[in-house]
């Protein structure tokens with residue numbers, strides 16, 4: 490597993506500024522039988538380990554294992570995973586930053602009243618976002634400037 494360019498330094502700087510990190514992902518491959526829950530958990534653990542080696546602690550990774558037609562409350566842009574984190578860690582949306590590379594990530598942030606950041610280059614139609622950056626390093630420079 491190789492972190493994207495700028496992601497380690499970017500997250501180190503966010504961490505130094507007091508941010509905690511949570512990963513919310515849609516994993517519909519589980520619902521479609523292409524992947525097991527266990528393999529997603531193992532992948533998340535590997536992700537945490539790679540960043541931890543560089544002093545970046547990811548507090549928790551949550552994922553939605555459902556497909557769109559299951560109409561669950563957790564598949565982004567639905568807010569179920571956020572509600573879970575908010576309850577568990579006492580988070581306030583205005584003090585968080587929702588970072589993602591897909592329209593669903595930005596739509597979720599907008600739905601809960603959280604600042605948003607679109608990372609990378611997507612060709613998909615995307616809702617309005619607070620920040621836009623090529624990678625996490627360019628993002629942290631904008632957010633913390």
Ligand SMILES: [Zn+2]
Nearest residue numbers: 553555561563
């Ligand atoms: Zn779900």
